[in-house]
Amino acid sequence: MKITKKDVEYVAKLARLALTEEEKEKFCSQLNQILLYMEKLNELETKDVPPTSHVLALKNVWREDEVKPFTHTKEILKNAPEKEGNYFKVKKVIE
Amino acid sequence: MNYQPVIGLEVHCQLKTKSKLFCACSTEFGLPANSNICPVCTGQPGVLPVLNKKAVEYAIRTAIALNCKTAQQSIFARKNYFYPDLPKNYQISQYEMPLAEDGYLEILNAENAEISRIPRKKRIGIQRVHLEEDAGKLLHAVGSQELDYSLVDFNRTGIPLLEIVSAPEINSPEEAYFYLQTLKMNLQYLDVSDCDMEKGSLRCDGNVSVVAEPSNLELERKVAGSGKKLGVKTEIKNMNSFKALKEALSYEINRQIEVLESGGKIVQETRLWDADRGITQSMRSKEYAHDYRYFPEPDLVPLILSIDHDLREENFVAEIKKNLPELPAQRKERFIKEYQLSEYDAGVVTAEKKLADYYEDTVKKLQVTGFKLQIVAKTIANWITTELLGKLNAEKKAIIDSPIKPEDLAGLIKLIQEGTISGKIAKTVFEEMYNTGKKAEKIVQEKGLVQLTDEKEIAKIIEGVLRENETIVREYKAGKERALGALVGAVMKKTQGRANPQLVNKILEEKLRSC
Numbered sequence: 001m002k003i004t005k006k007d008v009e010y011v012a013k014l015a016r017l018a019l020t021e022e023e024k025e026k027f028c029s030q031l032n033q034i035l036l037y038m039e040k041l042n043e044l045e046t047k048d049v050p051p052t053s054h055v056l057a058l059k060n061v062w063r064e065d066e067v068k069p070f071t072h073t074k075e076i077l078k079n080a081p082e083k084e085g086n087y088f089k090v091k092k093v094i095e
Numbered sequence: 096m097n098y099q100p101v102i103g104l105e106v107h108c109q110l111k112t113k114s115k116l117f118c119a120c121s122t123e124f125g126l127p128a129n130s131n132i133c134p135v136c137t138g139q140p141g142v143l144p145v146l147n148k149k150a151v152e153y154a155i156r157t158a159i160a161l162n163c164k165t166a167q168q169s170i171f172a173r174k175n176y177f178y179p180d181l182p183k184n185y186q187i188s189q190y191e192m193p194l195a196e197d198g199y200l201e202i203l204n205a206e207n208a209e210i211s212r213i214p215r216k217k218r219i220g221i222q223r224v225h226l227e228e229d230a231g232k233l234l235h236a237v238g239s240q241e242l243d244y245s246l247v248d249f250n251r252t253g254i255p256l257l258e259i260v261s262a263p264e265i266n267s268p269e270e271a272y273f274y275l276q277t278l279k280m281n282l283q284y285l286d287v288s289d290c291d292m293e294k295g296s297l298r299c300d301g302n303v304s305v306v307a308e309p310s311n312l313e314l315e316r317k318v319a320g321s322g323k324k325l326g327v328k329t330e331i332k333n334m335n336s337f338k339a340l341k342e343a344l345s346y347e348i349n350r351q352i353e354v355l356e357s358g359g360k361i362v363q364e365t366r367l368w369d370a371d372r373g374i375t376q377s378m379r380s381k382e383y384a385h386d387y388r389y390f391p392e393p394d395l396v397p398l399i400l401s402i403d404h405d406l407r408e409e410n411f412v413a414e415i416k417k418n419l420p421e422l423p424a425q426r427k428e429r430f431i432k433e434y435q436l437s438e439y440d441a442g443v444v445t446a447e448k449k450l451a452d453y454y455e456d457t458v459k460k461l462q463v464t465g466f467k468l469q470i471v472a473k474t475i476a477n478w479i480t481t482e483l484l485g486k487l488n489a490e491k492k493a494i495i496d497s498p499i500k501p502e503d504l505a506g507l508i509k510l511i512q513e514g515t516i517s518g519k520i521a522k523t524v525f526e527e528m529y530n531t532g533k534k535a536e537k538i539v540q541e542k543g544l545v546q547l548t549d550e551k552e553i554a555k556i557i558e559g560v561l562r563e564n565e566t567i568v569r570e571y572k573a574g575k576e577r578a579l580g581a582l583v584g585a586v587m588k589k590t591q592g593r594a595n596p597q598l599v600n601k602i603l604e605e606k607l608r609s610c
Binding site: 058 | 120246395399
């Protein structure tokens, strides 16, 4: 599989990234190198190896259903570029 | 050409946990904007989600009730997309290895049930059941004032959602309606969700396509087992009520048939139901959004739910299985067996968990006073389904808001069974009970409604009636037996309905024979 400039543009659009022409070229070659490296793994027999989703040997980490209110909600609102009252304010999005 | 609709429903229900799925924020509805938020659910850098055990329990409880196979191992995934209601720019959901797969829900298609009263059973496959977090809420207007920007409230962000995906095995809008009704009923019996469509705790999207139905000849040629080809589907969103579900699906099915009939092609797309205009419309903004680039959520470790890995975890699932509450279909069967109710009555009484509880409460209260179960069970069902539900439905009230409590209804039926009041008077008493909240016994005493059972007194009244209605008596004697009804009516009128009807009939016939 080879990554083309078109793929880079597509992924960039999904990630809402504006790339320059130079960046597109650069990422195209870098991504291809990563894929090339991954292809090395194909040389191994992995038929009996279960796919890894996580590298930690942990499972069923959970908590009881208890409410602990966070008291500094105003601090979170302060991070907003724009706000109105208790709301975060964004550009109009409507279907 | 005939077309068969093929519908699959994707239902999201909010689980009724106290705290959110991955943080300890409250899930309470209707609080001031952005008061139930924290660094985790607003996606601040460096935070870690921790799974709510109760949400997993509710999800597994539902999966088991829907006859699904719970996964040996289940993992969470990031679903990546940009939208302002999603502070992390990804939603924690499940993709590969959902909690449970491959179940079914049995529905009763009550179409034409009015005529036959025997609804048709059908199994709708459940493809998968998985957990995910809810997104925030966007505000585009304040009151009637349209804004030229949008406001975001993250209170809902991170509330646990259970996604239940049906197989494309629903073949009409009515069937979709019954599927959603039955699912809602089960979720309420399982006590995992409020299922309030108005509050958005139950939501439904649909995948719709139509297939041309093969002619009989083609059908004969087809050998059993040849797979049915599905048409191109569209996804319908924004069906926010049971009514909207039916209307949107009907509209979309007709739209697709019209496109095909006029030689056009169906485009795979997401369409939005516009309830005001009664149409579905293409959502162009979603075209790009379907590439979600799912990958395993590195911040949440796998769930292991099978004995193969660890006995303790198996106990977790086994415990849930053991404590599974009685489901609507089971309760209905039990009511038919235990209380000898008809299929229809049992269906009505068990349609809602609280209603079924109300019914059983009343039965128990009457049993305490020494009545035989078989005698009162049916009477109670009649009073609830006709009188009480009639009143409540007219006022759009739920059973828990009934001004007549189970013990009060039991009190009323006791008076009827003991012969203290007649069935006719009982309706008047019921009316009074409903309006004032008074107990039946008190109303009967206050208004002097106790049934007249003194034979001598009844005989006296009847004699008076016979004297006053000589014409009718003559008609009766001439062979017009129906005239008897008029005489009974006259007696009842004189006693304001208090006379015991059996005695009136008996004495009246005796008197007529002898005069």
